[in-house]
Amino acid sequence: MQGRIIRLFVEVSGSVLLVIAGSAVLAQDAKDRVAELIESRAAHYGAVAQSIWDLAEVGYLENESSALLQRQLAEAGFEISAGVAGIPTAFVASWRNGEGPRIGILAEYDALPGITQDRNPRRAPIDHKAAGHACGHHLFGAGSVAAAIATKQWMQESGQAGEIRLYGTPAEEGGAGKVYMVRDGLFDDLDVVLHWHPGASNSADARSSLANKSAKFRFTGLSAHAAAAPSRGRSALDGVEAMNHMVNLMREHVPEESRIHYVITAGGAAPNVVPDYSEVYYYVRHPDPAEVEALFERVVQAARGAALGTETQVNYEVIHGIYNVLPNVSLQETIHKNLERVGGVSYTESELEFARTLRSSLPADAPPVEDANSIQPLVIDESGGGGSTDVADVSWAVATGGMRAATWVPGTSSHSWQAVAAGGTSIGNKGMIVAAKTLAMTAVDLLTQPQLINSAKAEHARRLPADWEYEPLLGDREPPLDYRLPAGVAN
Numbered sequence: 001m002q003g004r005i006i007r008l009f010v011e012v013s014g015s016v017l018l019v020i021a022g023s024a025v026l027a028q029d030a031k032d033r034v035a036e037l038i039e040s041r042a043a044h045y046g047a048v049a050q051s052i053w054d055l056a057e058v059g060y061l062e063n064e065s066s067a068l069l070q071r072q073l074a075e076a077g078f079e080i081s082a083g084v085a086g087i088p089t090a091f092v093a094s095w096r097n098g099e100g101p102r103i104g105i106l107a108e109y110d111a112l113p114g115i116t117q118d119r120n121p122r123r124a125p126i127d128h129k130a131a132g133h134a135c136g137h138h139l140f141g142a143g144s145v146a147a148a149i150a151t152k153q154w155m156q157e158s159g160q161a162g163e164i165r166l167y168g169t170p171a172e173e174g175g176a177g178k179v180y181m182v183r184d185g186l187f188d189d190l191d192v193v194l195h196w197h198p199g200a201s202n203s204a205d206a207r208s209s210l211a212n213k214s215a216k217f218r219f220t221g222l223s224a225h226a227a228a229a230p231s232r233g234r235s236a237l238d239g240v241e242a243m244n245h246m247v248n249l250m251r252e253h254v255p256e257e258s259r260i261h262y263v264i265t266a267g268g269a270a271p272n273v274v275p276d277y278s279e280v281y282y283y284v285r286h287p288d289p290a291e292v293e294a295l296f297e298r299v300v301q302a303a304r305g306a307a308l309g310t311e312t313q314v315n316y317e318v319i320h321g322i323y324n325v326l327p328n329v330s331l332q333e334t335i336h337k338n339l340e341r342v343g344g345v346s347y348t349e350s351e352l353e354f355a356r357t358l359r360s361s362l363p364a365d366a367p368p369v370e371d372a373n374s375i376q377p378l379v380i381d382e383s384g385g386g387g388s389t390d391v392a393d394v395s396w397a398v399a400t401g402g403m404r405a406a407t408w409v410p411g412t413s414s415h416s417w418q419a420v421a422a423g424g425t426s427i428g429n430k431g432m433i434v435a436a437k438t439l440a441m442t443a444v445d446l447l448t449q450p451q452l453i454n455s456a457k458a459e460h461a462r463r464l465p466a467d468w469e470y471e472p473l474l475g476d477r478e479p480p481l482d483y484r485l486p487a488g489v490a491n
Contacts, residue, residue: 030154030448031341034440037150038433045146045436046429048072052138053424056111056131058484059171062089065109065138066168069145073166076149077156085180087479091168092186095152100162101453103443104187104398105148106195106391108172109141113484117420121357125417132420135173136198139407139423143196143432147439154444162447165190169390171483174214174283176320178390179472180479187397191453192331192446195391196435198423199404200412201367202344203376204336204438206327210259210285211292212388213321213473216483217243217303221312223276233274234311237267240278242306243314247282247299257384258295259285265486281319287384289323289473319483321473323392324384326463330455331401336378338441344373345406345430354425355409358418366411372431387414396470399453399460403438407431 038045052065066089070080078093111131118124126132133139148166155162167186171177187193219240224233247260254260262282268275284296300316307314347355347369355369394400407428412418422428446452 030158030444031338031441033157034150034154034444035342035437037153038146038436038440041146042429042433045142045432046426048145049138049142049429049432050424052109052141053133056129056133057109058113058131059110059173059175059177060087060089060479060481061484062109062170065141066091066170069107069109069141069168072145073149076152078152078166084186085184085479087170087177087180087481089168089170090177090181093148093166093168094163095155096163097155097159098161100160101192101447101450102163102165102190103446104165104167104190104193105144105439105443106167106169106178106193106394107141107144108137108169110137110171110173110175112173112415115415115417115420117417119424120421121354123361123417133423134415134417134420136407136414136419136423136428137172139198139428139432140196141168143436144439146433146436147443150436150440151443155447160447164443172390174320175480175483176322176390176474177479179320179322179393179474182393182397182470183472187394190398192456193394193398193400194439194442195400195402196439197402197404198407198419198428198431199414200406200408200410201371201376201404202339202374202406202434203379204332204339204403205379205381206329206332207325207379207386208287208327208382208384209325209386209392210287210384210388211289211322211324211392211473212283212285213292213296214281214283214319215296215316216265216279216281216319217314217316219278219307219312219314221276221310222274224274226272226274230274235274236278236312237275238310239306239312239314240264240267240280242310243303244280246302246306250298250302254295255286255291257287258291259283260295260299285388287324292473317480318474318477319480320390321475322388322390323396323473325389325392326395326400326460327380327382328395328399328401328456328459329380330452330459331399332378334445334452335401335403335438335442338445339403339438340375341441342434342437344375345427345434346373347427351425351427355427358409358421359411361418362409362411369410371410372406393472396464399456401442401456403435405431405435405438
């Protein structure tokens with residue numbers, strides 16, 4: 001039945017209406033096929049994901065992780081454009097069959113610094129590692145590649161016209177890799193973009209997020225002996241601490257939805273030396289990008305005031321700036337239907353034992369581990385709570401839809417050792433396969449049912465403000481390829 005369309009002619013009010021009755025049947029067959037293709041290589045994609053888990057490379061330094069994913073795609077027949085948007089670890093892999101819909105799938109692969117954990121349900125840091133996949137991007141990258149390859153194989157077998165593209169997007173964790181790719185127009189000719197993210201449950205909600213802008217504030221002063229000649233010194237650390245104090249006082253006078261957090265990345269080397277260099281790294285978040293800009297300027301003024309009061313100097317470097325996600329309910333409904341078709345994650349006895357042991361470290365009200373097998377109801381929430389993601393800038397450029405899969409034990413928070421642990425096991429791999437199948441099935445729907453793309457694009461157009469033009473929150477800066485290196489170290 002492959003490639004065959006059943007046409008029925010129905011007379012309606014004196015005219016003839018063409019009904020393509022077989023397309024839905026064909027789509028169902030195609031969904032079975034892409035799911036079968038992914039399942040047949042589930043062990044392979046799991047091994048790819050776990051290799052990236054072992055590498056745990058941080059933003060813009062994901063050289064081996066990016067190369068590993070590119071090899072999978074090249075071997076499957078994709079054309080690779082590497083080093084796009086001025087980023088060595090960013091790439092676009094494409095496969096095209098004539099003229100037709102153009103579907104993009106996002107892939108991430110950067111780890112988080114400062115958090116490590118073995119594949120163990122109890123706390124077990126890995127001393128020799130400096131980073132860990134506490135947000136599950138090793139699964140994100142491998143799962144998206146699996147979906148893209150399966151979709152391509154089905155398109156090739158069936159003769160389906162269109163193009164599938166896999167976007168290798170580095171440095172999501174504070175580096176805003178996708179923003180530079182959006183700024184360079186790499187998404188401009190797409191019809192739809194799909195993505196997913198590891199999580200503690202299976203869902204396909206239509207949600208927004210917080211816009212976010214970050215910067216590193218660098219204070220310089222005068223070094224001196226802290227006991228013998230303190231009057232000769234001007235402490236750069238005093239500048240950082242004064243800035244932090246003023247920003248903390250400011251918290252009383254910002255909108256409730258705001259989030260401001262920081263970490264001191266350089267504070268000095270010895271207590272008896274007045275530090276002449278200190279650095280603090282700030283994030284400023286709010287659901288509205290314009291409000292983020294206003295709050296960020298207030299933080300800048302606090303830095304300048306701190307420098308004035310401590311007789312130091314300060315400069316700052318914007319590291320990233322991202323929008324809030326522009327939800328697309330039309331797309332989310334399609335993704336949610338496919339997620340329900342795929343189903344959740346079923347644990348083996350050994351996985352249940354792992355999950356129950358890990359759950360003992362979670363809050364008492366954490367959901368039961370069996371919840372990994374359920375699909376959450378579709379929720380529409382545009383309030384912009386929670387975290388931030390550079391997927392947001394993509395969502396303003398093109399209709400974008402995504403989902404979460406239960407790669408972690410239910411109740412697990414992202415950026416936690418529990419997320420690192422579960423993501424390094426078959427529990428994480430199983431959730432990844434759920435996501436890969438769901439994305440591939442959704443790609444089938446979009447390629448075979450043009451009205452779905454039309455609905456998504458129409459909704460996207462309605463949500464954009466009149467006469468809107470894209471202006472990145474990070475301005476015209478080049479990608480900060482060294483932002484994950486220690487302060488003062490060049491790449």
